[in-house]
Amino acid sequence: MPKYSVLIVEDERIVAMDLQQMLTALGYDAYAIASSATEAFARASEKRPDVVLMDIRIKGQMDGIRTAAVLREKFDVPIVYLTAHADDATIARAKKTAPHGYLLKPVKSTEMKSAIEVSIYRNEMEKELRTREALFRDTLASIADGIVTLDARAHIVQMNAAAENLTGWSHTEARGKSLELLLCPKSDGGRHPAALGTELPDLVEAVLADGLTRHGESGEGPTGRSFGYSVTALADPVGRVVGAVLHLHDITERRQSDSEIRVLHAHLAELAKTDELTGVANHRAFKERLKQIVAEGERGRAFALALCDLDDFKGINDDLGHRAGDQALVGVARALKNNVRETDFVARYGGDEFCILFTDVTEEVAVALTERLRRSVALIREPISVTASFGLCGYSKSFHGDASAFLDAVDAALYRSKHAGRNRVELSRDEQADSSQGLD
Template sequence: MPKYSVLIVEDERIVAMDLQQILNSLGYDAYAVASSANEAFARASEKCPDVVLMDIRIKGQLDGIRTAAILREKFDVPIVYLTAHADDSTIARAKKTTPHGYLLKPVKSTELKSAIEVSIYRHEMEKDLRAREALFRDTLESLQDGIVTVDSQSRIVQMNTAAEGLTGWRQAEAKGKSIELLLCPKAGVGRIAATLGTELPDLVGAVLDDGLTRHGEGTEGPTGRSFGYSVTAIVDHVGRIVGAVIHVHDITEQRRSDVEIRVLHEHLTELATTDELTGVANYRAFKERLKQIVAEGERGRAFALALCDVDDFKRINDGLGHQAGDQALVKVARALKDNVRETDFVARYGGDEFCVLFTDVGEDAAVALTERLRQCIAAIREPCLVTASFGVCGYSTSFHGDAAAFVDAVDAALYRSKHEGRNRVELSSSVQADTQTA
């Protein structure tokens, strides 16, 4: 484990010395103690800490909350408040500095260690997220096409420079406004209004309702320039539609080749259907694929579904931390993806659950294929030993095209697998009456 450095800001000397001793015994480098804001700034300037333990009541004109805000702004360091004050007004002020922890004195060493580890991990994740967002913004700004993102209420979230040029509205002016704002361009700028017309809000609303991408083309009257556009749903990791991307491009001079347009569209589609953490398909993509294959199953195509649940995943998160939990999920996804056939389909079902659609196989073959996947997962050794439980069911026309009932049958088998010892494969015992009419 890295030896993280800790700056203690505490004006009670005995308390500070006790904290320093506890932290050092836990393996941290409690390298400095400060009793005032100025002293805290000086110690942080000498050596930027990995985390700051901050008492709210300290010596000097600045209290701990104001000091924490300055430290975060100047040094980008996570703050854990350690205080005896828990009144509503103090907590409300502290929350505005977005701390990574808030502990009440006296604090146990285990609580202190957990708070420090979680705060450092969260801070690293936030830095990584900021880097990703910066890369995303730079990518958008490099495009010659107009890109506008909206939230689930059709309110503008982001616009790139090209979109600002098309509409005449700056992002700062448009952010938070309804998408209808784009139909009211500033004087002298009429491209988007003429291209998309009044149908744009309806298009966005339809995409937010059903997740289906809409495309079209239009011409701007005064100049005769043509534009192509698309509206694509933004989907989160559990398959919820949380917004949409509006992509507007000038096709008058074919600025982009057909290949470039196809690559961009494929990239947007991949973002909408891929689980960001594991790289396999997400829940939305699974639902679409299941709907398709159930229709094929009603016409006689054989297939089976396996649901997989990582055993004792909470133990991994609690014992090793969320970073180790994420690593375990990535390893499980890779084991599944690398050991299925090219015709099979792997997706993250949600949380610590995955699913595999086996095509053109009967139930017995699907059980054998699933047992192989179980063994591959059981071979994982990093970040710890990992096992998984599986439920399997082959599709039959007795389900009468009811995808939800089919999934319920598989889920029941998975529950039995977990209940009867984990790290096993259970075949569904659900039997649909073949004599039922559709």
């Protein structure tokens, strides 16, 4: 067993010597006796004791209680009071110095040993607890996320520096206040509220009730920042919920990244359905739209489909080159796009063919709309004058929802348009021509 050192502060010399002999017999190092506060401070400075036996009533301007308070503050040593006076007022004063023991004179050897051992053990545990608390505070201070500790009433016990910065409230201002304080605006000194969301108190209340962790996110606050949070229960050794920990983190950049990713995905999705050369919808997008509109046609929606094929496109490529051919395709796509209604759909079907879906129209109206498109194409002069032939068909339930059969009927009309002189619009007939031949 280590030999603990004991400082005796007792102004009655005989009593002090008796205590010293008793302590020595118990195996302690009773290295010094002091009869006043000044002498006690000097002896404690010479050798910091493991425990101080302090008579409450000693000579001098400072009594034992005031002397003990200074010793505790300067040397962090445990105090065991000795007194023959046990009145309530004296005990009340002594309690304020957080003593580790209280012995009434005359002191018995067994009581002395117990008081010293317990006081030294308690002091060591308190030092360890303070060390852990300091480590915990330092850890909280170093965490970039906000940490708020709450008691069982959802009142704020502790906040780290990050939580102060996020919420705008200092630990001193918030301690002991209701959690709802953090929902209130605070912009002193350039700080701004976290805008945590009004549902947070309900989440905390639920966690305190059942001990289950919950998560949430705030909307965008007045500064454009958004926050995520989790609430975790704190339990005592027997499992009773005695509080909660609120973990706050700024999710603004994550939300911005998510938003940018969504925009990128939308852009990629758009690119996947857009013809790179002409900027109108591509074949894939057309097939998806055709399938959708045919299903709507089976439910009674009126629509028509036109196929457009450039006249003698091969000659443009052969005479002027493929770059000129590409320019012609871009010009035709622009003419078609600029001369349809907002509700209509233009796509590049492939090669020099385009398709146009007219929604909510009769065949008669669709013919007029297609004639307008034919004329707009015929006005193109760069890089060369071009014309186009059109095949057109209005959807009817006779196709029985078969998109391929409907498309074949439009293609047959286009074939007739090419062989009837080109630069014209042909409406589909009941009989279908052989469209397997080339349409240049």
